[in-house]
Amino acid sequence: MSGGDEAGRLVRPFTLTGGRTRPSRADFTLITTVTAVDPPPERAVRPQPEHTRILRLCARPVAVAELAAHLDLPVSVVVIMLCDLLEAGLITARPPRSFAGTPDLDLLQKVRDGLGRI
Amino acid sequence: MAPDAVKILIAGGFGVGKTTMVGSVSEIAPLRTEEPLTVAGLDVDDLLGIEQKRATTVALDFGRITISDDLVLYLFGTPGQQRFWFMWNDLAIGALGAVVLIDVRRPESSFAAIDFFERRRIPFVVAVNGFHGRHPYPAAEIRESLALPTHVPVLLCDARERASCRDVLVALIDRLIADVEFQPSPTS
Numbered sequence: 001m002s003g004g005d006e007a008g009r010l011v012r013p014f015t016l017t018g019g020r021t022r023p024s025r026a027d028f029t030l031i032t033t034v035t036a037v038d039p040p041p042e043r044a045v046r047p048q049p050e051h052t053r054i055l056r057l058c059a060r061p062v063a064v065a066e067l068a069a070h071l072d073l074p075v076s077v078v079v080i081m082l083c084d085l086l087e088a089g090l091i092t093a094r095p096p097r098s099f100a101g102t103p104d105l106d107l108l109q110k111v112r113d114g115l116g117r118i
Numbered sequence: 119m120a121p122d123a124v125k126i127l128i129a130g131g132f133g134v135g136k137t138t139m140v141g142s143v144s145e146i147a148p149l150r151t152e153e154p155l156t157v158a159g160l161d162v163d164d165l166l167g168i169e170q171k172r173a174t175t176v177a178l179d180f181g182r183i184t185i186s187d188d189l190v191l192y193l194f195g196t197p198g199q200q201r202f203w204f205m206w207n208d209l210a211i212g213a214l215g216a217v218v219l220i221d222v223r224r225p226e227s228s229f230a231a232i233d234f235f236e237r238r239r240i241p242f243v244v245a246v247n248g249f250h251g252r253h254p255y256p257a258a259e260i261r262e263s264l265a266l267p268t269h270v271p272v273l274l275c276d277a278r279e280r281a282s283c284r285d286v287l288v289a290l291i292d293r294l295i296a297d298v299e300f301q302p303s304p305t306s
Contacts, residue, residue, distance in 0.1 A: 011249055024127075029211070029212065030125070030180075030192075030194070030208075030209070031123040031124075031125050031192050031212075033120040033123055033190075034120075034122065034124075035120050061120035061121060063123055063190070063192060065149070065151055065178070065180055065194075066182070066193065068150060068151040069149035069150060069151050069180075070149075074151065074152060074153045074154055074175075075151050075153060075178075076153060092120070092135075094120040094122075094123075096122070096123045096124065096125070096212050097122050097123070097212075098212060102297065102298050102301070103124075103214055103294065103298070104298075105295065105298050106187075106301070107124070108179075108214075108291055108294050108295045108298065109123075109295070110183055110185060110186065110189055111124065111189070111191060111214070111290060111291050112291045112292070112295070113185075113188060114183065114185030114189065114191070114285075115183070115185075115191075115284055115287050115288050115291065116183075116288065118143065118145075118183060118280070118284055
């Protein structure tokens with residue numbers, strides 16, 4: 001975020017969420033990958049402009065943190081709007097790999113090999 | 119199909135070179151998100167006269183490395199200021215591990231990060247970021263002065279250099295692989 005007075009920057013984002021400051025569900029993390037459903041479901045309500053922006057940005061899979069950075073909005077605001085889109089059936093969300101205890105060896109080896117190529 | 123996503127944290131004191139390191143290895147220019155601090159956060163914050171500000175934000179810088187078609191690694195630079203630590207718990211959930219960057223001129227600024235990962239048993243490596251790439255102290259000496267156990271790798275690095283940062287990340291993954299391969303028995 002750049003420019004604008006401090007108060008304005010804070011007030012504006014949450015007007016996009018109708019004043020809500022908490023998401024309706026807790027399953028979005030910074031690296032949850034979201035993807036727009038294409039084509040959108042026929043019964044879907046017409047999305048608001050900011051929702052449309054999100055849908056455009058996640059035409060290909062993108063992480064929540066990246067979306068927030070591109071939208072220049074706090075993650076907390078983006079997550080609330082993503083909840084709306086998920087409930088409307090307009091996006092799918094893929095949670096990050098969960099590690100119950102320890103990560104698996106194949107995954108680690110894959111990361112190591114990938115790093116070796118950069 | 120959306121790719122799998124994993125993350126590594128780049129931690130350390132304020133101004134130690136976290137964003138520089140993220141930028142050196144990321145395939146995209148580092149991205150930034152800013153969160154407004156909650157009122158509750160402001161109420162408990164008595165540092166640095168922040169109460170005079172009506173509002174503040176905490177910034178998070180991050181980058182991305184595409185490992186393969188189906189796997190993406192995200193690097194998150196943790197907020198350096200101690201008063202933003204409440205964000206760390208969220209950040210740490212699900213992380214593969216962490217890199218703690220150290221500035222040899224003021225190593226104490228990264229002590230809190232070391233404590234944080236030790237307490238939560240999150241695997242980490244220590245990377246000493248040389249000022250202008252210079253390293254006045256050998257890694258062994260730094261390990262001793264930080265009282266780090268032998269299983270924590272200590273590396274000398276230059277956060278401005280891609281290859282150097284990659285080597286630090288590889289050292290972290292090697293440590294994680296070693297942890298999986300040599301699982302301690304439940305009694306140890």
